[in-house]
Amino acid sequence: MAPDFAALAGLERDALTEIMNIGVSRAASSLRKMIGDQVHLSVPSIDVVNQCRVARLISEREIGELIAVRQDFSGPFSGRALLIFPETNSLELVRAVTGGELSAEEVIEMEHEALAETGNVILNSCLATMANMLKRSLTMTIPEILRGSGESLFEVDDQSSSDGLVLFLYIDFAVRKRDIRGYIAMMMDIPSLEILRELLAEFIARVVGDDGADA
């Protein structure tokens, strides 16, 4: 049974959703600059769930193998961000970001670098925007490429506390003209979520201002 403190609700949830919306819009704008086509994004889905459930959320939607770019972040709070695609889609993304000018062999050679760089831009857009709006600094790791099923990408960490509960946030994205689709996902453990809640409260206070005591 999830303890009450773990729930993210009301203004805090709205504030986080808004911050992520802004971050993800920036990411979409960056991706559009890289490929020249419109990127469609869903509203962020935000939940506190058991870490095992996270793997199922993705593998329920994607049967095949996935490819992901992963960046961990740390600072006042820490967590993991992933850009995830079905493996069948990844070369299409590589073709898109390399401007359609490479041969088939070159596309395959470039896959790792092109995906890492695309992930770097998209994940940094989200995380940096979030950090800026919360007026804190985050340190990001170098992007890493992973392949596997939904289960393997979201493997359960033995050291996690709070009964393996995590804040899980994800956004669907698609480039309709090109059959490119995927997810941006972010995970944070409960201690980090508690810090995030404090920062969201500060953010809300800043937005609401001095005269907003009754808001």
Next chain:
Amino acid sequence: MAGKDGLELASELRVLRPDMPIAIITANIQDEIIARARQIGAAFVAKPVRAEGLEGFISGAALRLRSQRS
């Protein structure tokens, strides 16, 4: 680069070459990174890099290098 990030490298270069035009090109658009780039006297160019993003830096650099020569 092993053991060093771009900002560290830029600040070391700035000490060695006080007048060299330097741009930091990164996807990391955090305020602190932009502030540190400014402190070093480096231009900040956000990824994804486009011609417009680099134009300002390159023409500024060309101007600076030309004026150093005269």
